Amino acid sequence: MIGPMVKRADDVTGLHPSQKAVLHRLCLDADDRGGDTSRLSISDLCRLTGFSWRGVATARTKLAKLGLILVCAAPGERPDTIVDPKPLQHKPVADRVTRSKYKLSATKRKRIMERDAYRCCKCGSHLDLSIDHIVPRSAGGSNEDDNLQTLCVPCNVKKGAAV
Known part of the structure; x- marks a missing residue:
């Protein structure tokens, strides 16, 4: 039952x-x-x-x-x-759940992942990757390539909205 x-x-x-x-x-x-x-x-x-x-x-x-x-x-x-x-x-x-109106394009995501060799910039993992803003959008960060990095989800969660 x-x-x-x-x-x-x-x-x-x-x-x-x-x-x-x-x-x-x-x-x-x-x-x-x-x-x-x-x-x-x-x-x-x-x-x-x-x-x-x-x-x-x-x-x-x-x-x-x-x-x-x-x-x-x-x-x-x-x-x-x-x-x-x-x-x-x-x-x-x-x-x-609200979706960001500033969603990154697939081309930009691929470009950032390729630049970072499909590895997390913090721990080097190649699993469960995401794109992260170095300076968060909430703190005035942009979607420019130099403000984006590849992080695995656990590292991204640990980082939170920190710079």
Whole structure:
């Protein structure tokens, strides 16, 4: 039988397939526990979804940023993941995510990636790459090539809006 949390998770739109799979597994665990709290670790989620540790961690981070889950832990304890039923009931994710009107063209993205040899400028990784503004647009940065760099998603998330 499908529980109430899983039914709500299935209604969420606009998620990447890995995010959807992680949310679905967290909701299944929460339903099994009879509430809205899951005790699945990142390692458990890797085993259940078949995704890499980095993929699961990135998906969980994005779900938390969207307000669909809350990860919390007491010092020295295993973290709990609370699946928030309110966002799942009210708005699909696609309604809350705003797309930038300053989207980079595919040609520019390719040019920046080629310039950086398809490697992260911080750690050298060649996986899960994205284009990042060195000086963020929110701080007056431009879309010029000299203000763009290739970063992997984990390094980009760590950097945030810092210069």
